[in-house]
Each structure stands twice: as C-alpha cells, then as structure tokens.
Amino acid sequence: MAYITQRRRSVRNSTVPNRSLRRSPVRVGTRTPHRLAKLNYPRIIFLIALLLTVNWTVGALSKLLFPPAKPQPQTQNITISAPVVETDKTVVYNIKTPPNLAPSQDLQTIIDGAVDIAKNQGLPTESLSITLIDVSKSATHNIAGYNNTKLRFPASVAKLFWMVQFFGYAEKGYIPKESPFYTDLSQMLRISDNDSASRIVDAITKTESGEKLDKSELDKWVEKRSQVNQFFEKSGYTGINLTTKNYPITGIGEEPTGRDLQLRENPAYSKGNFVTTDQTARLMYEIYTKQAISPLASTKMAYLLTRDLNPKAWKNIDYNSVAGFLGESLPPDIYYASKVGYTSRSRQEVAFVRTLNDKAIYVLAVFGDDPAYSKNEQVFPKISRYIFDSLNQTPLKSTSEKITQFNQLSFPMVGTNN
Numbered sequence: 001m002a003y004i005t006q007r008r009r010s011v012r013n014s015t016v017p018n019r020s021l022r023r024s025p026v027r028v029g030t031r032t033p034h035r036l037a038k039l040n041y042p043r044i045i046f047l048i049a050l051l052l053t054v055n056w057t058v059g060a061l062s063k064l065l066f067p068p069a070k071p072q073p074q075t076q077n078i079t080i081s082a083p084v085v086e087t088d089k090t091v092v093y094n095i096k097t098p099p100n101l102a103p104s105q106d107l108q109t110i111i112d113g114a115v116d117i118a119k120n121q122g123l124p125t126e127s128l129s130i131t132l133i134d135v136s137k138s139a140t141h142n143i144a145g146y147n148n149t150k151l152r153f154p155a156s157v158a159k160l161f162w163m164v165q166f167f168g169y170a171e172k173g174y175i176p177k178e179s180p181f182y183t184d185l186s187q188m189l190r191i192s193d194n195d196s197a198s199r200i201v202d203a204i205t206k207t208e209s210g211e212k213l214d215k216s217e218l219d220k221w222v223e224k225r226s227q228v229n230q231f232f233e234k235s236g237y238t239g240i241n242l243t244t245k246n247y248p249i250t251g252i253g254e255e256p257t258g259r260d261l262q263l264r265e266n267p268a269y270s271k272g273n274f275v276t277t278d279q280t281a282r283l284m285y286e287i288y289t290k291q292a293i294s295p296l297a298s299t300k301m302a303y304l305l306t307r308d309l310n311p312k313a314w315k316n317i318d319y320n321s322v323a324g325f326l327g328e329s330l331p332p333d334i335y336y337a338s339k340v341g342y343t344s345r346s347r348q349e350v351a352f353v354r355t356l357n358d359k360a361i362y363v364l365a366v367f368g369d370d371p372a373y374s375k376n377e378q379v380f381p382k383i384s385r386y387i388f389d390s391l392n393q394t395p396l397k398s399t400s401e402k403i404t405q406f407n408q409l410s411f412p413m414v415g416t417n418n
Contacts, residue, residue, distance in 0.1 A: 091172045093164070093235035095291055098282060099141070107132055107144035110390045114383045115146050118368075121379055127370035131277040132387065133285050133363040135414050141285075148281075151239055151274040152369045155341030156192045157348045158242050158273050160283060163189060163304065165204045165231045167297040175203060189304040189339065192321065194246045201245055204228060209245070211258045218262055225263065232279075241274045277365040280350045285363045288337070288352045289414045302413065305337035305352070324377035326351045326364060326384035347373040347380060353388065354414075360392040361414060 111130055119125050129147040163185060169175045181203060184196035202208050207225045212218075228242045243263060248254045256264050263269050286292040287301050307314075307322065309332040314320040321340045322328050326349050330336065334355050341348035350365040364387060366380060373379065 090230075091168055091174055092230065093168060093232050093237070094293055095286055096235050098236045099285060099289075101133060101143035102140050104134065104142035104144055107134055107142050110387055111144045111146050113390070114386060117382050117386060118379055121376060121382075123368070123372050123376060123379060124370050127368060127373065129277040129365075129367040129369070130383075131281040131363075131365045133281050134361075134391065135285070135288070135363065136358065136361040136391070143278075143281075145278060148278045149276050151276055152348075152367045153343075153346055154273055154275045154280065154367070155343050155346055155348050156194075156197075156246055157275070157280055157339050157341040157350060157367075158246065159188050159192065159197050159200075160280065160305075160339040160350065161232065161240075161242050161275070162197060162200050162204065162228065163301060164283060164287070164292055165228060166200055167293045167301060168231065169204055171293055171297055185304060191319070192246075192340065194248060195250050198245050198249050198252070201225075201228070209249075209252050209258060209260050212262055213259050218259060221259055222263060222266060222269075226269075237275075237279050237282075239274065239276075240279060241269060241272070243269050244272045277350075277367050280367075281363045281365040284337075284350050284352050284365070288363070298413065302337060305339060307336050307338055308332075309334065309336050325349050325380050326366065329381035329385035330388055341367075342374065344374055345369075345371050347376075349380065351384075355392055360388065362387075362391055 111132055114130055115125055115128065118128050126147075129145070129150055129152055131145040131148040132143065134142045166175065166181070166185065167178075170178045175181070181200065184193075184199050187193035187196040188200055198209065205225045205227050207221055213221055222243075225243050229240055232240050232242075244256065245260065247256065252260075255261075264272070283292065284305075287298050287305070290298045292298045292301065307327060309322065309327050309330055311332070314322045321338070324347075325338070325340050327336050327338060330353070334353060336351065336353055338349055338351035346367070346369045348367045348369075350363070352363050354361045364384065366383060368374075368376075368379070
C-alpha cells in the first residue's frame, strides 16, 4: 500500500506540458459531532474489563465451593488404561507358570460321563478333548480332562489368545492407545469377526498381510508374526501356535495368500494354529481369577467375553455363538462367558460359568476336531448340561430381571462377592 500511495503522490506533483490542472471547488460544510463521539472510551474499556474480571472471579469461586459431581463410569464402556512409556518387544504373558490345580477323581468321573455322551451319539472320541476346572471351592481348585494335553486346531478360539496379548502389549505401552481398537476387539470377541481379528493380529505382531516377500524380508516378517507364540510359550504354553489368521477375510480371500501362504509353507507353521484344551481353559481361568495381565485388564476381557443366555437376546440372530454350543442348554439366570470356534471340520468352545448362588463355578473347554462334530448341533449342549447339573446339583429359579441385570452389568470374577 505504501508503494501505491507513493506513486499517486508523484503523479500529483509532476508537471504535464501544454496542459493546466483544474481544481474543482470543494464545498466544506459544518459537521455536527455524533453523540457517540462524546463518550469517554477509556472509561468504557475500563468498565468492560472490570465486569469480565468480576464474572470470571464469581465463576471460579462457584466451581471451588460447589464442584460438579464426577460422572459415574458406564458399565458398558471399557475403561482405557493410561499409556505406559515402555516399548519392550520381548513382552511375555505375565503368569510364568501354570496354575496349581489339583486333580480330582470326582471331576474325572464327570468327564468320563461327558465322553460317553459323545460316544453314544456315534462321534469319534479320539477327536474329542475336554478340560474342566472347578473353581467353586476357595481353598482348592480342581481339574480333570480327556485328551486335554493334545494340540488341536482352535479355529476362532485363537481370538481369545490374541485378545490377551493385545491387552498385555497395551499395558506395557507397546500399543500406545486401546481406544482405536475397541470396535475391533468387540467385533472379534462378540461376533467372531475375522476382519477385526486380522487387524488385531497386525497390531500385536507389527505385520500385515500382502504380496509374497523375498527370503530375507519373509524371514523378518515371520519372526515378527511368531511373537504371538513367544508371548505365551515363555509362560508355560508349550507347543502353542497362533500365527495363522482366521479366514475368510474381506480383501484377502477365503484362505491364506501371499506372505500368509508363505508362512503356511514353512514347516514350522505348516499345520496352522494349535493349542490344547488345558491351555485354553487355563487362560480363561486366569482371566476370571484376575491374573491375566492385570486385574483391570482381566475385567475388560471378562466384559468382552460375557454373553446373555436369555433366548430373546440370541434366538433371532444368525451365527449367535449360543445355538449348538455349550450355552444353549444352560439356564439363562447365570453368569456366562465364552469364546466359540467353528469350521466345516470342527467345533470348539471355552466357557466360564457361575451360578447366582455360587453352587457351581467352573471353566469348561471342549474341542471336537472332526467334521462329525461340526455337523452335530446337539453334543455340545448335552455335554454342557450334563456337567452343569453334575456340579450344581440343584435346579435354579430364574426371573427376567435377574437375567438382564446379571448378564449385562456384572462381571463375577472368582474371589469377589459378585
């Protein structure tokens, strides 16, 4: 603007040859001062500042003397852990040794009866694994099983392990924020969504699915993906393999491709995922005794695993994780949490069960690793009801109010008064 003004001045002062400049007469009138001009602006500004100061002071004193009530946390929302400044890539599961569970002949008799149920339905019992942990006695927790140390394909039960590792990394700061993954965690556990599980596996291993890699890059990728095994192996989960994602996955396909297929071609991982029912039941047991990662993390995981057995909550939902599984035959007025697995070749589930009267508190893991179990929708409910009746011994009375409140708002961890 200074440059333009300067040019205008130079034109006005220059002399133009053969031309005279005329100036138009300008009439100057008398102007009456506006009434606002009579105001004392410094005094107005001072008054405004004074009013603002008084207003702020009164507000501050009001908040100090009458602080607003703190909002109560909603049960349906997961509390996010404060991030910890730590990025140790060698983080392992915090429970270094298996729990001290006492073998029980009474429980073993119950397990033998469960195996007979499968046998009487013409199902291959060599493909069946069962682990039962009785947690109802505070002094001693008992265990029994059948083929319970045999490594078997877990299908979507693998998502239980991925969830635990996620919270382990989150508490150590390896995953800085939980909140961006909340939807994926919920979808992975509640409806067993494979797309969500794929993203969780990527997050905990710092790997992604994609095109094939050359040998050097593939070796680095496999080493990262195998961290999901190391996390549990160093805590007594011997022989476990959880490196393979669940399929189909949107955008990837019905089965492994690219580098995921290269992983399956590696002899160490060629058979896919494997865990035992003992390992699966142990993990569920450690969640519900508030030992898995931390009491806070265990509570978050318990929330994600909780299922409502009221038929109104699941009957009209396809692939509801109740019909054909352990929860279908149980009374709805109990606390029930589980993770199921299912393919055209197998059926699996691990569940935590607790009655309102604490007569029965137990963890049950059942793997049927044969197409016959996939097709049979009665055997899991029958085994489950038989074990429930054996441990509970007395029938339960239920009300719809108790059903809704207990399943949706309570997380009865072992050792609490819930």
